[in-house]
Amino acid sequence: MSPFADASILLTGADGGLGQRFVEAFLHRGAREVHACGMRIEGVEALRTRHGPRVHPYVLDITDASGVQALVSSLSRLTMVVNCAGVELKRPLTDPAAPRNAQLEMAVNFLGTVHTCHAALPHLRQVGTGQIVNILSIAALATIVPLGAYGASKAAAHQATVALRAELAGTAITVHGVYPGWIATGMGQDVAVAKADPQAVITDICDQIESGETWIFPDPMSRGLAEQHPSWRNPAVLTGLDT
Helix, strand or coil, rough: CCCCCCEEEECCCCHHHHHHHHHHHHHHHCCCCEEEEECHHHHHHHEEEEEEEEEEEECCCCHHHHHHHHHHHHHCCCCEEEEECCCCCCCCCCCHHHHHHHHHHHHHHHHHHHHHHHHHHHHHHHHCCCEEEEEEHHHCCCCCCCHHHHHHHHHHHHHHHHHHHHHHCCEEEEEEEEEEEEEECCHHHCCCCCCCCCCHHHHHHHHHHCCCCCECCCCCHHHHHHCCCHHHHHCCCCCCCCC
């Protein structure tokens, strides 16, 4: 059975270029409901207008841990979490504003992901099964200049993804890391490189989640780099440490 069938999905970044397409894909694949979270009320409400009552729109700042907890606690059912919210400021570490930019990128891309995962876990444990899907970046694994701070924030979220997968081993909750390259959305519009079609990326991600793949490289750029670096899929994970 597809994990999307009759699923109750929490999606952050729903008002973004990828997020909007995720909503459509989830509903097409049989989701019962999508809790669509974004920073712009008009953006998430437009999703409900477009797709109907199976979409529940929320304004959510994922850097606010208490706000994330309050929203997730209010939901009656949750079987999947997709962390798609992110920010990329495209500034080098030598930029005068680098410390401030890094704080924002870390707050959204790393801590925001942690907040959502942590808040959702009691729901998933209650159901006894589910999926956590973290939309990361190939920059989490390969250094891209001048995206040092962005890459560091995604690398932190990658480490959290690998660790959470290890912590949940032996349960029916799966943790999926997604590592796209450049995609033709607003976030990548001013970068002069070949970009993947966003709809093709969404389809590949959903197909791989359905197949149970936890390391997802959904476009030609990311797949090519993953083939060159097979060790990426086999990180060293140390367990059993006394805490």
